[in-house]
Amino acid sequence: MTAVKKYEFDGEFKMLRGTIASPSFAYETWGVLNDSASNAVLIFTGLSPSAHVASCIDDPSSGWWEDMVGPDKPIDTKRYFVICVNSLGSCFGSTGPASIDPETGNLYRLGFPVLSLEDVAEGGALVLDHLGVDKLYAVVGASMGGMTALAFSLLHPDRSSSLVSISSAARALPFSIAVRSLQREMIRTDPDWLGGEYQHDKGPVNGMRLARKLGMISYRSATEWTERFGRERADAGSDGPGPFGIDFEVESYLEAHAKRFIGTFDANCYLYLSRAMDLFDITDHGGSLHGGLARLRLDRVLIIGVETDFLFPVEQQQELATGLKEYVPEVDFRRLDSRQGHDSFLVDMDRFRPAIASLF
Amino acid sequence: MTAVKKYEFDGEFKMLRGTIASPSFAYETWGVLNDSASNAVLIFTGLSPSAHVASCIDDPSSGWWEDMVGPDKPIDTKRYFVICVNSLGSCFGSTGPASIDPETGNLYRLGFPVLSLEDVAEGGALVLDHLGVDKLYAVVGASMGGMTALAFSLLHPDRSSSLVSISSAARALPFSIAVRSLQREMIRTDPDWLGGEYQHDKGPVNGMRLARKLGMISYRSATEWTERFGRERADAGSDGPGPFGIDFEVESYLEAHAKRFIGTFDANCYLYLSRAMDLFDITDHGGSLHGGLARLRLDRVLIIGVETDFLFPVEQQQELATGLKEYVPEVDFRRLDSRQGHDSFLVDMDRFRPAIASLF
Numbered sequence: 001m002t003a004v005k006k007y008e009f010d011g012e013f014k015m016l017r018g019t020i021a022s023p024s025f026a027y028e029t030w031g032v033l034n035d036s037a038s039n040a041v042l043i044f045t046g047l048s049p050s051a052h053v054a055s056c057i058d059d060p061s062s063g064w065w066e067d068m069v070g071p072d073k074p075i076d077t078k079r080y081f082v083i084c085v086n087s088l089g090s091c092f093g094s095t096g097p098a099s100i101d102p103e104t105g106n107l108y109r110l111g112f113p114v115l116s117l118e119d120v121a122e123g124g125a126l127v128l129d130h131l132g133v134d135k136l137y138a139v140v141g142a143s144m145g146g147m148t149a150l151a152f153s154l155l156h157p158d159r160s161s162s163l164v165s166i167s168s169a170a171r172a173l174p175f176s177i178a179v180r181s182l183q184r185e186m187i188r189t190d191p192d193w194l195g196g197e198y199q200h201d202k203g204p205v206n207g208m209r210l211a212r213k214l215g216m217i218s219y220r221s222a223t224e225w226t227e228r229f230g231r232e233r234a235d236a237g238s239d240g241p242g243p244f245g246i247d248f249e250v251e252s253y254l255e256a257h258a259k260r261f262i263g264t265f266d267a268n269c270y271l272y273l274s275r276a277m278d279l280f281d282i283t284d285h286g287g288s289l290h291g292g293l294a295r296l297r298l299d300r301v302l303i304i305g306v307e308t309d310f311l312f313p314v315e316q317q318q319e320l321a322t323g324l325k326e327y328v329p330e331v332d333f334r335r336l337d338s339r340q341g342h343d344s345f346l347v348d349m350d351r352f353r354p355a356i357a358s359l360f
Numbered sequence: 361m362t363a364v365k366k367y368e369f370d371g372e373f374k375m376l377r378g379t380i381a382s383p384s385f386a387y388e389t390w391g392v393l394n395d396s397a398s399n400a401v402l403i404f405t406g407l408s409p410s411a412h413v414a415s416c417i418d419d420p421s422s423g424w425w426e427d428m429v430g431p432d433k434p435i436d437t438k439r440y441f442v443i444c445v446n447s448l449g450s451c452f453g454s455t456g457p458a459s460i461d462p463e464t465g466n467l468y469r470l471g472f473p474v475l476s477l478e479d480v481a482e483g484g485a486l487v488l489d490h491l492g493v494d495k496l497y498a499v500v501g502a503s504m505g506g507m508t509a510l511a512f513s514l515l516h517p518d519r520s521s522s523l524v525s526i527s528s529a530a531r532a533l534p535f536s537i538a539v540r541s542l543q544r545e546m547i548r549t550d551p552d553w554l555g556g557e558y559q560h561d562k563g564p565v566n567g568m569r570l571a572r573k574l575g576m577i578s579y580r581s582a583t584e585w586t587e588r589f590g591r592e593r594a595d596a597g598s599d600g601p602g603p604f605g606i607d608f609e610v611e612s613y614l615e616a617h618a619k620r621f622i623g624t625f626d627a628n629c630y631l632y633l634s635r636a637m638d639l640f641d642i643t644d645h646g647g648s649l650h651g652g653l654a655r656l657r658l659d660r661v662l663i664i665g666v667e668t669d670f671l672f673p674v675e676q677q678q679e680l681a682t683g684l685k686e687y688v689p690e691v692d693f694r695r696l697d698s699r700q701g702h703d704s705f706l707v708d709m710d711r712f713r714p715a716i717a718s719l720f
Binding site (some may be wrong): 110114123171172173175176177178179181182184186188189190191206213214216217221225226228229230231243246247248249250254256271275278281284289310313342 | 408470474532533534535536537538539541542543544545546548549551566571573574576577581582585586588589590591597603604606607610611614631635638641670673
């Protein structure tokens with residue numbers, strides 16, 4: 001069962017650095033749009049999730065933010081009409097490098113234009129048009145989703161009253177660029193990548209495994225892992241023979257996460273979305289951080305950062321919140337003491353529930 | 361020209377987890393041993409350096425700690441007799457996986473016993489025996505070298521008056537294990553690794569490149585890179601064609617570092633030394649941190665940690681220093697505000713010179 005709906009855009013879709021023909025945008029919705037169409041909430045995702053934020057009747061499987069979105073949850077679907085869009089460039093229903101180019105009949109692969117988060121944001125705006133939502137109560141995103149939500153707010157200053165940005169960035173900084181660049185290199189140098197020409201069932205599995213493991217290393221925190229794993233040894237035989245196989249529990253944990261990821265995400269899509277994060281820079285919208293922020297027409301902003309996040313450090317959230325105070329009447333900055341690093345918004349519900357609920 | 365001397369051990373060398381026949385230990389020395397043989401300083405290295413700490417008449421090339429060791433430097437070779445040993449398991453003159461096993465005439469490769477930092481420390485002790493040094497003024501190490509210096513102090517409690525431990529660990533914690541495990545996996549999954557059976561000039565170059573880049577990411581700090589690179593773009597054409605090549609200056613920096621590393625370090629040696637760090641745990645010497653520390657017979661300890669080091673966090677240095685206070689009369693803990701992360705001891709000389717000089 002699926003709850004995914006598709007909006008098929010008819011015509012030429014202009015991207016920041018190219019054009020594609022008639023893309024699809026996959027999305028899901030929860031709740032009901034009220035008569036004044038004033039209760040809509042748009043959620044942009046991080047790099048890898050689909051639009052399935054939460055379970056629903058048509059798809060009872062757990063969503064990636066199951067504890068945050070639903071009836072009587074912090075983003076209460078009894079009160080809000082919630083929309084989540086699968087990012088342009090991704091592989092869960094929206095058009096991306098793994099989709100067929102209608103003009104050639106072949107997969108786009110590396111023929112897909114260089115992707116920007118502005119393009120992803122425009123996809124969200126098109127879905128809003130399609131749904132008859134002129135103005136959002138809030139646009140929400142964490143990680144890449146937060147960057148996209150900011151891009152949306154810059155491109156469409158009048159289309160949302162509020163912005164919720166979690167563990168995100170107004171521009172990518174070199175440490176996170178280095179991590180993502182290395183992840184992409186792991187994939188690109190896997191001989192099975194074949195310059196992007198791999199067959200669907202024979203992709204760069206090893207490159208994706210390595211990239212996902214580096215992802216997990218950068219998404220969590222040393223503090224969490226010391227408490228959780230310490231120097232616990234893994235069960236014997238979990239990685240077969242050889243002197244350099246899995247020994248410690250933390251290695252077994254990374255392997256399990258990587259295995260779950262492989263086969264679910266297309267490698268070329270990963271490369272495009274990863275690079276789109278590197279390229280994002282608010283200074284492209286107004287020449288500077290403040291030039292960009294001055295374009296916003298928001299009433300209220302909630303910025304959340306996490307002490308243990310070293311990929312999108314809390315200082316970056318602080319800087320954004322401080323800048324916003326000059327241009328947005330109500331800015332709430334929450335610095336959370338979560339232990340789970342960048343991924344805290346997915347797992348530290350005790351701290352994140354009340355923080356998110358404060359705006360809804 | 362080389363200043364490297366070799367001590368050829370004659371007979372069976374017992375390691376913690378195996379035995380090898382008649383290993384060599386490469387070392388260099390600076391300064392002169394005084395009549396009472398009381399001015400000797402032994403330096404253990406990090407994972408990748410050779411014994412060439414500093415330039416000398418026989419080898420005027422710069423050493424890896426050129427600014428710290430030499431005449432009138434913080435470790436003043438006019439006053440101290442300084443010894444540095446290439447680690448057992450490495451590939452700069454000491455026996456390791458890239459050496460010939462005298463019993464078979466072939467390279468050890470993966471037939472080399474599982475390496476421990478205790479074995480590396482014992483190599484240092486043998487060189488001291490050979491040089492007629494019964495008791496050191498100080499044993500010194502940073503990173504892996506600090507772990508080895510601690511192992512030396514645990515195995516030979518009466519052989520040094522002082523210990524200098526920089527950005528090191530009394531036991532490997534899961535975050536650093538995860539990083540090293542992933543580096544090893546990058547090398548092991550390079551098809552050119554061939555299960556360790558690669559030819560010298562056809563090793564796993566790509567795996568080593570990726571591993572070195574992850575090393576650099578974990579050795580420096582986001583703060584440094586934001587200040588140093590920001591979002592500067594690299595010179596055009598530095599990585600040939602393709603949409604995912606080098607774009608930002610930080611990527612170009614990583615590539616340059618990786619290129620310098622490739623071909624200088626043997627892949628199997630890297631695997632062995634990397635795993636030896638994971639395996640090190642002071643609790644193997646006395647059942648607990650305090651059980652281990654209680655074995656020490658040091659007069660004086662200098663522990664240095666760096667705020668921006670996330671591979672060997674400053675809290676780990678603090679914990680070690682606090683524990684040591686119960687067993688060592690004089691413990692000096694210095695928490696340095698260096699920006700360059702784990703590598704600060706190699707580059708932030710303005711902060712490190714006075715800290716090191718305080719003990720010499």
